[in-house]
Amino acid sequence: xxxxxxxxxxxLGLKREKATILRxxxxxxxxxxxxxxxxxxVEDIEQAGEVQKxxxxxxxxxxxxxxxxxxxxxxxxxxxxxPYVKSTNPLIHGKPSIKKDELSEILxxxxxxxxxxxxxxxxxxxxxxxxxxxxxxxxQIEMLSPWRAxxxxxxxxxxxxxxxxxxxxxxxxxxxxxxxxxxxxxxLAEIATLGESQDDVYTLVVYHKEHKENxxxxxxxxxxxxxxxxxxxxxxxxxxxAAEKRIEDIEVERGTIKEKSKELSDNLRYFQILYDxxxxxxxxxxxxxxxxxxxxxxxxxxxLPEEHEELVKSTVSKVTDTVYMEFSAPTDEDDxxxxxxxxxxxxxxxxxxxxxxxxxxxxxxxxxxxxxxxxVFFGMMLSDAGYGIIMSLLAxxxxxxxxxxxxxxxxxxxxxxxxxxxxxxxxxxGGWFGDLIRVKPMWINPLDNPLSVLILSFVMGVVQIYVxxxxxxxxxxxxxxxxxxxxDQGLWLVLLTGLLMFVMPELxxxxxxMAIFGAVGLILTQGRSQKGIIKKFTxxxxxxxxxxxxxxxxxxxxxxxxxxxxxxxxxxxxxxMAKTVxxxxxxxxxxxxxxxxxxxxxxxxNVLGAYVHxxxxxxxxxxxxxxxxxxxxxxxxxxxxxxxxxxxx
Amino acid sequence: MxxxxxxxLALFGAALAVGLPGIGSARGVGIVGESAxxxxxxxxGKFGQALILQALPGTQGIYGFLAGxxxxxxxxxxxxxxxxxxxxQGWLIFAxxxxxxxxxxxxxxxxxxxxxxxxxxxxKRPEEVAKGITFAAMVETYAVLALLATILMLFGINV
Numbered sequence: 001x002x003x004x005x006x007x008x009x010x011x012l013g014l015k016r017e018k019a020t021i022l023r024x025x026x027x028x029x030x031x032x033x034x035x036x037x038x039x040x041x042v043e044d045i046e047q048a049g050e051v052q053k054x055x056x057x058x059x060x061x062x063x064x065x066x067x068x069x070x071x072x073x074x075x076x077x078x079x080x081x082x083p084y085v086k087s088t089n090p091l092i093h094g095k096p097s098i099k100k101d102e103l104s105e106i107l108x109x110x111x112x113x114x115x116x117x118x119x120x121x122x123x124x125x126x127x128x129x130x131x132x133x134x135x136x137x138x139x140q141i142e143m144l145s146p147w148r149a150x151x152x153x154x155x156x157x158x159x160x161x162x163x164x165x166x167x168x169x170x171x172x173x174x175x176x177x178x179x180x181x182x183x184x185x186x187x188l189a190e191i192a193t194l195g196e197s198q199d200d201v202y203t204l205v206v207y208h209k210e211h212k213e214n215x216x217x218x219x220x221x222x223x224x225x226x227x228x229x230x231x232x233x234x235x236x237x238x239x240x241x242a243a244e245k246r247i248e249d250i251e252v253e254r255g256t257i258k259e260k261s262k263e264l265s266d267n268l269r270y271f272q273i274l275y276d277x278x279x280x281x282x283x284x285x286x287x288x289x290x291x292x293x294x295x296x297x298x299x300x301x302x303x304l305p306e307e308h309e310e311l312v313k314s315t316v317s318k319v320t321d322t323v324y325m326e327f328s329a330p331t332d333e334d335d336x337x338x339x340x341x342x343x344x345x346x347x348x349x350x351x352x353x354x355x356x357x358x359x360x361x362x363x364x365x366x367x368x369x370x371x372x373x374x375x376v377f378f379g380m381m382l383s384d385a386g387y388g389i390i391m392s393l394l395a396x397x398x399x400x401x402x403x404x405x406x407x408x409x410x411x412x413x414x415x416x417x418x419x420x421x422x423x424x425x426x427x428x429x430g431g432w433f434g435d436l437i438r439v440k441p442m443w444i445n446p447l448d449n450p451l452s453v454l455i456l457s458f459v460m461g462v463v464q465i466y467v468x469x470x471x472x473x474x475x476x477x478x479x480x481x482x483x484x485x486x487x488d489q490g491l492w493l494v495l496l497t498g499l500l501m502f503v504m505p506e507l508x509x510x511x512x513x514m515a516i517f518g519a520v521g522l523i524l525t526q527g528r529s530q531k532g533i534i535k536k537f538t539x540x541x542x543x544x545x546x547x548x549x550x551x552x553x554x555x556x557x558x559x560x561x562x563x564x565x566x567x568x569x570x571x572x573x574x575x576x577m578a579k580t581v582x583x584x585x586x587x588x589x590x591x592x593x594x595x596x597x598x599x600x601x602x603x604x605x606n607v608l609g610a611y612v613h614x615x616x617x618x619x620x621x622x623x624x625x626x627x628x629x630x631x632x633x634x635x636x637x638x639x640x641x642x643x644x645x646x647x648x649x
Numbered sequence: 650m651x652x653x654x655x656x657x658l659a660l661f662g663a664a665l666a667v668g669l670p671g672i673g674s675a676r677g678v679g680i681v682g683e684s685a686x687x688x689x690x691x692x693x694g695k696f697g698q699a700l701i702l703q704a705l706p707g708t709q710g711i712y713g714f715l716a717g718x719x720x721x722x723x724x725x726x727x728x729x730x731x732x733x734x735x736x737x738q739g740w741l742i743f744a745x746x747x748x749x750x751x752x753x754x755x756x757x758x759x760x761x762x763x764x765x766x767x768x769x770x771x772x773k774r775p776e777e778v779a780k781g782i783t784f785a786a787m788v789e790t791y792a793v794l795a796l797l798a799t800i801l802m803l804f805g806i807n808v
Contacts, residue, residue, distance in 0.1 A: 355779030450804055454797075559793045562712075565800065569715050576727065605711065608704055613793075615779065616786045 002365030004339040005306040005329075006634075008034075011316070012324040015298050018291065019284075022637070024319045026284050029638030030308040032337055034301040035290040060288055067282045074275040077117045077267070078643075080124060084258075084265040094403040097645040098273055106273055113274065116267045123257050123264075130250050130257075137243045137250075144243075146202045147227075147236040149194040154229040154236065164212065166205045167194075167227040174222035175201045181218065187211045272643035280639050280646065287637050303336055303634070336361045338631035346371045348413035356619050358631035364475055366627050373464050373622065374614050378418040380457075381563035381610035383446075384571060385426025386433035387603045392419030418610075429453075429564065433599055434571025446565055453561045461557030461621070462500065465550065468625025469493055475626060487525040494518035496550060519544060553621045559613050567606045574598030655739030656724060656731055662746030663720035666799070670713030670753025670792075677706025677761025684768040691772070698771045698778045702764045705785045709749075709757035712796040716749045719803055732808050745802030752795035760788040 009031070013021050025031045037057075106113070147167065157165045168191075170178070175191070182189050189207035196202065205224075207215050219226065232239060291300040304312055309327055316323055330336045338358045340350055342365070349371035359365050382388065395416035398404065404412055426432060430441025446453040473489035476482070495518025501511025527539030578594040581587045623629070639646055685699035720742060725732040734742070767781025 356783075450800060454801075555794070556790065558797050559790070562793045562797045562800070566711060566715055566796075569718060570711065573714075573718055605704065605707070608701065609708060612705070612782055612786050613789075616783055616790075619783055620787070 002340065002342065002368065003359060003361065003363075004341050004634075006303050006336040006339070006361070007306050007309055007327045008330055008334065008336075009302045009304055009312065010326045010328070011300050011302070013298055013300075013320065014322050015293055015296055017320050017322070018288070018293075018298050020319050021316060021323065022284055022287055022291075024315050025302070025312070026280070026287075026637045026639060028308070028311060028315050030304050030636055031312060032303045032634055032636045033287045033290045034303065036299075036301050037290055037292055057289065060285065064282065064285050064289075067278055067285065071275060071278055071282065073117060073121075074271050074278070076124075077120045077271045078275060080120050081261065081265050081268040081271070084262050085268050087268075091402045091404075095641070095643060095645045103273065103277065103646065106270055107277070110274065113267060113270045116264055117271065120261070120264060120267075123261055126257055127254070130253060134247060134250050137247050141240050141243050144236045144240050146195040146197060148240065150204060150236050152204075153234050154232040154239070155234075157229060159209070162209055164205075164207055164209060164215075167229060168203050168205045168219070168224050169200050169227060170203060170222060170224040172196070172199060172201055174224060175203070178218060178222055178224075185214070187214055189215060273646075276641035276644050276646055279641065283637060283640065304636075305339055305634075330361075335632070337634040339634035340365055340367065342367050345417070348410045348417060349374055351407050351410040351414055352615055352618060354407065354633075355615070356623065357629035358633055360628040360630050361632075363628035363631070364471065364626065366471075366623065369467060369471060370618050370622065373460075373467075374618060375417060375421045376460065377560060377614040377617055378610050379421025379423075379425040380460075380560045381613060382418075382422040382567055382606055383425040383429050383564040384431040384433065384567050385423045385439075386431070386437070387567070387599075387606070388419045388422025388424075388426055390419075390603065391422060391607065392416050395419060415607075425564075429568070431568050431571070433595075434568060434573075434575050436571070436575050436595070446561060447568065450561060450565065453564070454558060457557045457560035458554055460560065461554040462496075464557075464617070464622055465553055465625065466493070466496075468622050472626035487521070487528070491518050491521040491525065492546075495522060495547075499547075556621055557617065559617075563606070563609055563613055566609070567602065570602045570606075571599065574602060652731070653734060653739075654736045655734030658736065658739030659720060659724045659734055659742040660726070662743035662750075663717040663724075665750040666720060666746040666753075667713050667717035669750040670709040670757060673754035673757030674707050674710030674713075677709070677757040677759075677764070678703055680758070680761035681706060681764045681768065684765040688768050688772050695771050695775060698775060699768060702767045702771065702778070702781060702785065705764050705782065705789065706757045706761040708789060709753040709760070709792045712792055713749055713753045716746060716796060716799045716803070719800065720746060723803060723806075723808060734808055738806065738808055741806045742803065742808075745799055745806065748795035748798040748802075749792070753792050756788055756792040756795075760785050760792075763788055 011021070022033075146169075150167065152165070157167060159165075175193070178191060181187075182191075187207065188211055189205065192204045192206075194202045194204055205215070218224075234242075291298050313325060316325060338361050340353075340358075342350060346367050350367050352374060353359070353365075353367055353370065379388070382391075392415075395412050398412050399409070399416060427439070428441065428443045430439055430445050432439050444452055469489050469492060473485040476485035476489070495515055498511045498514030498516070498518055501507035502515055504511070522543055523537070523540035525540065526543035527536035530536045530539050574594065578591045578598070581594065582591045681699075681703040685703050688699055689696055721727060723732075723742065724734060764781070764785040767778070767785055770781040771778050
């Protein structure tokens with residue numbers, strides 16, 4: 001199966017039935033509308049009809065913008081009301097499904113629901129006003145509290161007939177100095193302390209008008225700040241009390257708003273349903289923009305998976321008779337989207353390829369060939385049966401309990417499968433939470449004999465690289481280039497096999513000749529696209545340089561051993577540390593804590609490592625041999641909702 | 650208990666194998682953490698992806714710890730009785746600690762810089778985070794190889 005074959009649909013229909021037809025297609029969820037407007041617009045930009053089309057598009061764009069605004073408002077309402085509703089987790093219970101009559105009932109009372117949305121906005125506005133007021137009051141209290149001891153109403157400060165009253169803040173040092181100067185010079189002035197802070201003194205200064213100039217000079221000299229209370233009435237104490245009272249009131253008002261919000265919280269469900277309904281409508285309207293119109297008819301093109309051709313035909317003919325449909329296979333110029341379809345066991349590994357890049361629509365789906373290697377490598381790098389069991393149990397629980405979909409589901413399933421692989425490798429290497437549970441390894445403990453495991457790692461690397469080369473040859477053969485397959489991939493296989501046999505004593509002679517044959521063949525063939533005998537020869541010789549690439553690729557697989565050792569040794573360290581504290585009761589408690597915490601940490605860090613490095617081996621070592629990436633994901637027009645399942649719209 | 654020069658050298662090697670990659674990883678993780686914190690201020694939802702990138706340069710510290718642990722196990726420190734080691738063997742053990750000590754230290758910092766750049770991918774195109782992770786993993790290859798060299802050398806020495 002691999003990459004699903006796509007078909008291109010051409011559809012001609014009546015303009016007045018455009019909405020109906022697109023609605024029906026949206027319900028099937030298997031059709032991706034192709035944008036044919038842009039191309040057309042460039043061609044006949046000069047034509048008179050352009051004005052008309054632009055007008056239609058403007059109309060559509062305006063409608064879309066209105067929908068966007070509505071969706072943003074509904075989204076705001078949903079976010080506002082969410083804290084007031086104890087909702088069920090959609091991850092566990094799935095989305096509630098909405099029947100058709102329920103939806104039409106909700107749509108019929110839409111205006112009252114939107115009134116409630118307006119009420120939500122009002123409540124939000126009130127809340128932010130209260131917040132502003134509260135901040136202002138808190139600032140005011142902060143400003144006034146040093147003046148608490150001042151028992152004169154603030155509006156009475158200032159000048160009387162003969163005297164001046166000023167509230168002044170001065171540095172502690174200046175206070176004594178001022179007093180001294182006032183008595184020395186015999187000024188008619190008095191300073192009364194009202195409050196103190198760390199560095200400053202808050203005072204009331206009273207002086208005779210005659211000495212105003214002297215006093216102002218002194219104020220400047222001793223950096224005394226005069227406080228301006230021009231907007232206040234009453235004593236500071238009264239003002240603070242009033243502000244505190246108001247803050248209490250604000251809290252009460254908040255409570256009322258909360259109550260009102262709670263009353264409105266029934267609307268959350270309606271908001272969510274409307275949100276989903278309009279999202280679906282927006283998606284459909286966006287598709288309108290990709291369709292070309294004439295006076296009475298419209299024409300559209302779309303991609304759909306081959307297998308759904310009949311379904312689409314019958315769906316459309318059910319809603320209308322006046323329609324013309326044609327299905328054709330993609331031509332060479334077409335840029336069709338990519339949809340993958342794999343066996344159940346391979347499907348979870350698609351996520352690895354998707355995170356890299358989807359295959360070219362005319363290329364090869366690598367998942368079937370990549371999945372077994374990823375499965376094996378992941379297990380070998382984590383290589384602890386205990387960790388594998390935990391991982392599979394957690395992933396299995398998540399799959400069973402949560403309603404996962406898309407990439408999340410694939411990823412969890414991938415972890416579940418890789419957990420099984422980890423158990424197998426753990427048993428082979430004898431790792432059960434490190435050496436916590438001592439089980440004899442089925443084959444070998446990599447700590448005792450790392451060289452054997454290293455050789456096994458290299459063998460796996462060689463196998464994967466061979467598969468990569470063979471897949472590339474297959475790709476060439478499929479494209480009818482058998483000669484290329486023989487010369488480019490076949491000769492390399494001969495050379496590499498020869499070199500491998502050369503390393504083994506009993507096969508050395510055969511290997512030598514095979515390698516020489518392969519190398520000579522490569523020198524003779526690799527320059528065939530060049531012109532001139534010298535260029536042909538030099539390119540051929542230079543191509544042998546690729547051998548270093550293959551060597552480094554194989555060596556890269558040594559990480560299979562290295563990461564496996566890491567898991568095992570750190571687990572052992574944790575166990576050793578735990579054992580040293582055992583003895584007393586507290587010791588045993590600490591021991592359990594170390595074991596649990598340590599193994600959780602080790603598991604987390606090594607699952608990440610195993611995932612990253614298994615992926616890397618696929619991306620760099622395997623995919624580089626044959627994989628053509630660059631596909632675009634199939635994104636059909638469908639009923640895509642966030643909160644509820646709309647059964648029928 | 651009197652220590653021989655060989656034992657001191659071996660222990661010194663183990664100390665460097667744990668210490669240098671540890672410093673490197675701390676710096677690498679720190680570099681990514683700074684970028685990640687900036688990203689999370691803008692979009693707290695990307696914490697998970699940023700954390701994965703931040704964890705990547707942390708592995709060198711673990712590799713170094715692993716090498717150091719294997720070394721002190723080799724000289725019998727864990728069992729409580731130090732094996733008698735000649736100065737010659739001590740130098741061998743010291744030398745075998747060097748690959749991970751040096752490569753671990755430097756590669757962690759370089760990997761941290763790549764991963765920090767990967768934070769940019771998370772901020773603009775979070776769906777492409779796997780590519781950022783792969784770029785960072787390219788750097789780690791050399792730390793893995795150094796660890797492997799250290800382990801193979803260590804296992805090859807007879808004491």
